[in-house]
Each structure stands twice: as structure tokens, then as C-alpha cells.
Amino acid sequence: MKKDASQIPAQQPLVELREVSKNYGAVQALQPTNLTINQGEFLTLLGPSGCGKSTLLRLLGGFEIPTGGTIAVAGKDVTRLPPERRPFNMVFQSYALFPHLTVSGNLAYGPNIAGFPQAEIAKRTDEVLEMIHLPHLRDRKINELSGGQQQRIALARALINRPKVLLLDEPLSALDLKLRKHLQAELRRIQRQLQTTFVFVTHDQEEAMSMSHRICLMDHGWIRQIGKPDELYNMPNSEYSARFIGEANFFSGIVDQLSGGKAKIRLDVGDSLVLTAADPDLVVGASATAMLRPEHLEIMAAGEGMLDGTIRDVIFFGPYQEVCLTLDNGVDVDIRARREAAVGEEGSRASVAVLEDRGIVLANES
Helix, strand or coil, X not given: CCCCCCCCCCCCEEEEEEEEEEEECCEEEEEEEEEEEECCCEEEEECCCCCCHHHHHHHHHCCCCCCEEEEEECCEECCCCCHHHCCEEEECCCCCCCCCCEHHHHHHHHHHHHCCCHHHHXXXXXXXXXXXXXXXXXXXXXXXXXXXXXXXXHHHHHHCCCCCEEEEEXXXXXXXXXXXXXHHHHHHHHHHHXXXXXXXXXXXXHHHXXXXXXXXXXXXXXXXXXXXXXXXHHCCCCHHHHHHCCCCEEEEEEEEEEECXXXXXXXXXXXXXXXXXXXXXXXXXXXXXXXXXXXXXEEEECCCCCEEEEEEEEEECCCEEEEEEEECCCCEEEEEEECCCCCCCCCCEXXXXXXXXXXXXXXXXX
16 A cells, blocks of 8 residues: 555654753753654754754754753764764755855765765766756756755755755745745655655744644744644644644633533633633633634624624635624634635624634633
8 A cells, every 4th residue: 555645654763852952151042852753754843033943953963062961863872973973964044055066066075075986976966866856957056056956956965875864954945935835845755755854944834834744843942832733733732832833813711611621711702612622721710712713713794693893804815815803892803714705895894703613722821
């Protein structure tokens, strides 16, 4: 049976971080962190600038030494090994290609340093050029290539030595949107084809969602949540996760009941909802937050839904339209409606209804 390439690879730990931390003087860039990276998975480190994702990547690559903790690859401690002695390669944001060499010269540089026979280097060069669909550019100089071509050559140069883990530090951030989306698909294809472990750093949540087997969401040096893209989207473990992954509406309230994994929350805006209890710390009587994605809500004629308000904007996005509504109590709500739905016009009155069994209840963050 053909393997489904979208599935997460079997849970075979390859890289293990145990209580790994990093300080720069008085600044703790990475808090004590435990993380297991599995063989053959595409793991993305996601978060805003300064969250610790690039620090973690550089610790993996050996470009920084941890302040504390250990890093092991296939059971071998590599915590203090330099980059050249680790079974990793890295693709930098700037690509770091050699402008005085041709494409084939750039690709052959690593294998030459490693002492591979010339016949093996030629064979590997052919293989990686075919993999990235650029065999016709082998004799071009780097300054004769487009940005997208340079990105693929940088990827091929990192893969030619067949590393156990490929580290990618925001390699697509300098590209325009259309090219970036094309290369996201190329990276997915190559990773699935080779079954090499990829660790990818980005601040772009759409990029992370579209490419990853698992996402590691970071904030101020901490891992806030780790899981499959759909898990982070549908069951965020905190308001931080819910806000960073996708768009969401938030309503404050009080937990009235808890039963069978469901929470009844009495909203401050004047109604109650029964939603999935996403947080194990929820208790009856506690303040909590109802999280509803724009597609969890439906726009209705005024008076027919749960809450009434006034439409302040309607934005067309092609396959859907987003309705921005201000409730009568001043709370703003975003609703995602079908492209063909009659949603009303700016300034008209409308109601909001919650689709059955959608949304979650989160404990308020301290």
C-alpha cells in the first residue's frame, strides 16, 4: 500500500533536547526546554521575533553552546560538538552561496571538503539538481540566478551531504508571495521524497500550517504548544496560541457547568454557550474565555441570532467573504461567510449565531 505522504512519520526519536537553555548575559533567550524531534518529520519552530526560535535552531546546529542541558542525536551526546561534527546542515536566510563559483561548484564544495571521490560528487550533484528541477543551470554563476533559483541551490547544497537533519532559518522570507508559496510546495515535496528530518524556523503561521507535520509554537523562550497544525488550530491550549494561529473571536464569561468534556459559559455579552472544554484547569465559577473562529459563526437577519449588531465592513476574499460586525455592547466580531451568502451591507443590522458544537472554552491566562 502506498504511504500517505501527509501523515506524520512513525514516532522514532532522532534528536532529543533535555533541559536545554541559553543565556546571553542577563537575558535568557531560551528557557529550560525539552523537545523530541522524530526521524523523517517536518517540524516548524514558530513564533514572533525574539521568541527563541532562532536561538533553538542555532543550538541544534552547534553555532551556539547551551548554557545548560544536553542535545543528543540518535542517542549520542552532541551538546558541545562544533557544527562540522554534527550530522546537520543549515540553509540560512541569506543563502550564503559562493558568488565566484558556478552552481555545480557550490554544490560540490561540501563533498570536496568531506573528501568524497569525484565520481561520487558528480553523481550526487546530478541527483540534487534533478531533485530541484534545475539541471540546466549547473554551469551558471550565482549572480545569474533569480532569488527562487538561489534558494533551491542553497537547499540542494545543504542536502548533497545527506544530513540526518536539515535546519532552515526563514529561507523564504525574502521572496515575494507567489514565489514563496511555490517554494513551500517544493520544500514539502523534497522533504517527503527524501524522508529527511527538517527543522524549519518561521514567524509566518500560514507557512507553518501548510508545510509542517508538527508545529512548535514559542513565546519568550518557552514552548507554549506543540502538535499537528490542525491540533493547534482547533484545540489551542491558551489564548496566546489561539491568537497566533489563525484568526479568532474572544468572549469573556463565567463557567456555569462542566460535564463530559463540555463547558457551559455565561458570556459577559449576555448569553450562554456550551462548548468544548479545552483547558484542564477549568472550574465552575471561574472566569474563562470562549474562543470562536470566524467560520464558527453565522451571519443572520437582525433578531434571528444570539447577538445583534451593526455591520461595519464586508471584505471579499474570493472563496469566502469576511463580515466585520460591531455588537450593540461595542464588542467587535469577525464572521467568515460563504462567497454567495447574502450578508447585508455596511451599516445594516444583523445577528450572530454560533454553529453547533463549534469553538472552545479556555481558562483565562494569568
